[in-house]
Amino acid sequence: MLIQGTQAQLKFVIEDFDGIADDKTLLSNGFFSYGSCSITICNEKETKNFNNGNYVSVVRTNKEKYGGFGKGVGRCIQLDVTTDHINFYIHSPAGRISYDLILQEDDDGNGSFTKEKDDTWRVHREMTFGEDESCKLETIPLLTLKDDNPGGDGIFNCSYREGKLLSIIIDLPQPGLTDQTLGFDFFSFSKGSFPISAESGPGCSLGLWSKEDDEASLLSIAYTFDKISNGKKKAAVIHFFQPFSLQAGDGREYYPSVKKMSDVIESGYIPMVTLENHFPGLSDSKQPNLYNILEGHFDDFFVKWAQHIKAVKSIVLIRLLHEFNGNWYPWSIAANDKNPELVAKAFRHIHAIFKAQEVENARFIWCPNSMSVPQESWNSILDAYPGDEYVDLVGTDIYNGAGKGSELWRSFLKEGMENYFLFTENFPNKPIVICETASRERTMTEPKISQGKGEWIKEMSRVLKTTMNKVVLLTWFNEKKKFLVRSSKASSKTFTDHVIDDPYFLSGPLDLWKKLQK
Numbered sequence: 001m002l003i004q005g006t007q008a009q010l011k012f013v014i015e016d017f018d019g020i021a022d023d024k025t026l027l028s029n030g031f032f033s034y035g036s037c038s039i040t041i042c043n044e045k046e047t048k049n050f051n052n053g054n055y056v057s058v059v060r061t062n063k064e065k066y067g068g069f070g071k072g073v074g075r076c077i078q079l080d081v082t083t084d085h086i087n088f089y090i091h092s093p094a095g096r097i098s099y100d101l102i103l104q105e106d107d108d109g110n111g112s113f114t115k116e117k118d119d120t121w122r123v124h125r126e127m128t129f130g131e132d133e134s135c136k137l138e139t140i141p142l143l144t145l146k147d148d149n150p151g152g153d154g155i156f157n158c159s160y161r162e163g164k165l166l167s168i169i170i171d172l173p174q175p176g177l178t179d180q181t182l183g184f185d186f187f188s189f190s191k192g193s194f195p196i197s198a199e200s201g202p203g204c205s206l207g208l209w210s211k212e213d214d215e216a217s218l219l220s221i222a223y224t225f226d227k228i229s230n231g232k233k234k235a236a237v238i239h240f241f242q243p244f245s246l247q248a249g250d251g252r253e254y255y256p257s258v259k260k261m262s263d264v265i266e267s268g269y270i271p272m273v274t275l276e277n278h279f280p281g282l283s284d285s286k287q288p289n290l291y292n293i294l295e296g297h298f299d300d301f302f303v304k305w306a307q308h309i310k311a312v313k314s315i316v317l318i319r320l321l322h323e324f325n326g327n328w329y330p331w332s333i334a335a336n337d338k339n340p341e342l343v344a345k346a347f348r349h350i351h352a353i354f355k356a357q358e359v360e361n362a363r364f365i366w367c368p369n370s371m372s373v374p375q376e377s378w379n380s381i382l383d384a385y386p387g388d389e390y391v392d393l394v395g396t397d398i399y400n401g402a403g404k405g406s407e408l409w410r411s412f413l414k415e416g417m418e419n420y421f422l423f424t425e426n427f428p429n430k431p432i433v434i435c436e437t438a439s440r441e442r443t444m445t446e447p448k449i450s451q452g453k454g455e456w457i458k459e460m461s462r463v464l465k466t467t468m469n470k471v472v473l474l475t476w477f478n479e480k481k482k483f484l485v486r487s488s489k490a491s492s493k494t495f496t497d498h499v500i501d502d503p504y505f506l507s508g509p510l511d512l513w514k515k516l517q518k
Contacts, residue, residue, distance in 0.1 A: 008139075008192030010467055011084065011421045012077050014168065015187045017041065017054040018451040018459070019400075019409025021442075026056065029408065030074075035067030036060060037172060042183065043449050054450055055091065055185035060172045062179065070102075070169035071187070074111065076375050077165050078422070079189060081142045081156040086168070087194035090127065091135045091183030098126040101140060102169040107152040109377075113166050119152030121145035135183075139194040160380040191421075201469025204505050205512040207237030207272065209436070210478040218260045219267055224478065228485050228492075229500045236509035237317065238269045239435070239475050243276040244288070244301065255304055258311045265314045270509045270516075272317035272365075272435070272475070275305070277331050287330035290342040294349055302350055306357035315516050318362050319435055320347055323369040323397060325381050333379050340383035347386040363516050367395035367435050370415045381419070382426060392516070394423045395433040400456055401440030401482065411451065412437075412460040413467065420468045431515050433473040438483035441491070454490035461498035461505075472515055474505070 020026050023040050033039045042057045060067050086101070101123050108117040123145045127136060147154050158165045168187060172180070190196060208225045218238050225235040242256055261271045277298075278287045292298065309316050324343045327334040336342045347366065354362055368381040385391070398416040401407040416434070423432050439456040442448070451459070464471050478484055486492040499505050506512075 008085070008190040008194050008196040009421060009424070010188060010190050010194075010196050010417055011079075012075075012189045012418050013186070013411075013414040014073060014189070015071060016411050016414050017056060017185060018411040018414075018455075020054055021409070021447045021450040025409075025446075030072035031056070031069065032072070033058070033067075033069040036062065036064035037067035037069050039069050041449070053185070055089070055183045058170070058172070058182045058184065060180040060182070062174070065174045066171075067174075068099075068169055068171040070167050072167045073165045074167075074375060075165055076160045076372070076377060076380070077158055077189065077418075078160050079142065079156070079158040079165070080191070083191050084142050085139045085190050085193050086142065086187070087137065087139045087190055088187045089135055089137055089183075089185040091185075092127070092129045093134065093181075094129050094131045096126065096128045097180070097182065098124070098173055100124050100169075100171040100173075101145070102148070102171055103145060103158075104166040104169070105152070105156070105158050106164040106166050107157070109163070111164070111166075114151065115149060116151045118149070118166070119147055119154065119156070120149035121156060122148035137194060139190070141193070160382065161377050164375065191425075196467070199469070200465050200504065201471075203511060204464050204471055205236035205473045205509065206233065206499070206505055206507075207239055207473055207475035208235050208478055209239035209241070209475065218264050218271065222264070222267065222269055228478075228495070230496070232500050233505070233507040234268065234509075236270055236506070236512045237272045237473060237475055238264050239272045239274070241274045241276055244279050244298075255308045256316075258308055261312045261316060265312065268508065270315060270317060270513060271312075272319065274319040274322055274435070276329075277321070278329070289330050290336040290346045293331075293346045294342070299353060302353040303357060306354040306359045306362075309354070309362050310357060310359045312361060315361050315363055315513065317365055317393070317516075319365040319367050319395070320350055322365075322367040322395075322435065324384055325368045325372040325379050327373050333384060334374070338376075338378040340378065340380060343384035344386045348390050351386070351390045363392040364390065365393045365395045365433065365435065366391045367397065368419060370396050370398045370419055382422065385426075388427070388430070391427075391430065393433050394427050394430045395435040396420075396423075397436040398434055399436070399438055399477075402438075407440060409450065412439075412456060413463045416463070416468060420471070424470060431472045432468075432470050433475070434471055435473075435475055436477040437474065438477040438479070439491075440482040441487050452490060453488065454494035457491060457494045458498050461502060465502075465504050473512055474499075 026041050038059050040057050103121040104113045105119050157163045210221045210224045221238045256273050264271045321331045324332050333340045372379040396419040400410050439453050441453045485495050
């Protein structure tokens with residue numbers, strides 16, 4: 001999708017349809033139709049003037065006096081009725097069309113729409129398409145939507161703390177004598193009217209995590225990057241993980257090796273270590289939680305950690321309590337009484353220990369997951385922020401297909417945009433980094449109509465140069481067959497063409513190192 005203009009910032013992508021492979025997948029993404037409307041997925045190739053990628057085709061027949069389609073959202077999205085717009089593209093043959101846009105919100109907090117207790121917001125729109133235009137952008141101020149339901153509190157309060165956006169609906173009136181076919185794409189919210197400005201940013205450094213760090217020298221990760229880039233570019237960051245110990249119950253504490261980190265630095269890289277506050281092999285019930293950290297049970301461990309980092313003679317990036325807004329780590333909000341302030345307090349506690357040890361070369365990264373799981377008011381990332389004096393960089397992890405079970409396809413923009421907006425809006429002076437990113441390949445059973453891994457990477461490149469152009473570091477998570485850069489010829493070639501060979505993505509650590517100086 002082309003993004004241009006100067007009046008807005010994209011906040012949140014409801015659906016761009018790029019990952020939806022067929023009509024069955026469309027419905028599993030929360031879409032529905034009613035009355036005499038039916039919905040299918042079409043590709044841009046079928047309509048030359050339509051927006052890039054897939055779109056949803058809606059057929060409205062004369063069988064019923066009502067009809068429409070919608071998407072269940074069920075997300076805690078921070079919307080401001082005074083500034084925000086909802087946006088989407090409409091494709092139509094020449095002529096006049098009319099529709100109602102409806103938003104349903106959750107006032108009573110039960111997670112589903114109840115007419116007696118929740119608000120419905122509606123606006124009527126009419127558009128005219130000429131002979132030479134088949135695709136138009138709608139950018140609708142939320143202020144123009146009126147409360148259309150006597151239930152609810154009569155206040156537009158879709159936010160992290162007050163109410164979920166339950167669904168969006170396009171209600172189509174009864175058509176004329178002939179059936180009507182319309183296309184819709186790129187449902188999104190923006191601060192200000194869409195489209196948005198997208199000038200190129202200052203450049204983005206590159207980093208890598210790869211499986212080699214488990215046993216070998218950290219420099220083996222650098223060698224893997226050299227193979228990926230065919231020697232054309234050098235990584236800026238070598239990323240590695242360290243838990244509390246190597247094996248559960250073996251009594252051996254595990255600290256970052258001063259020698260390994262020094263070797264990385266002397267070879268011209270910046271080390272980034274993710275401290276994982278758990279013991280491999282133990283059950284979840286026996287893992288340490290945030291209360292254990294705050295009560296000081298691991299202070300001696302953190303003191304030694306600080307001493308190891310201090311012994312390294314250059315900058316080390318340290319990621320603490322990462323992906324705390326997920327439900328898969330013992331330090332998560334979900335596993336700690338649903339209290340985000342505990343994350344902030346634990347982060348400050350660890351930071352204070354480093355400060356007491358007079359560690360001056362550490363740069364601390366605060367890194368939520370790109371999506372909060374579950375989507376509840378208590379799982380807001382902003383409520384878990386430790387404070388500017390404790391955080392040097394803000395980061396996020398963006399994955400396509402990392403979940404277990406049904407691996408829904410999510411474009412890089414859709415998955416990463418919300419946190420990017422929150423970072424730029426709330427922490428404008430903090431460098432933004434993507435600490436982990438990767439995409440799966442399409443499965444053999446998925447139709448090939450939609451975006452593949454190569455196209456996902458191509459979009460990632462474009463987005464980082466435009467819509468998310470304040471990101472200063474992109475670190476690929478080179479694990480398992482499906483996440484490897486070279487998982488397919490298409491993936492490898494696209495990464496070469498649109499990352500390695502693109503001068504926007506910088507070689508070596510110099511540019512990033514300058515940004516990390518205090």
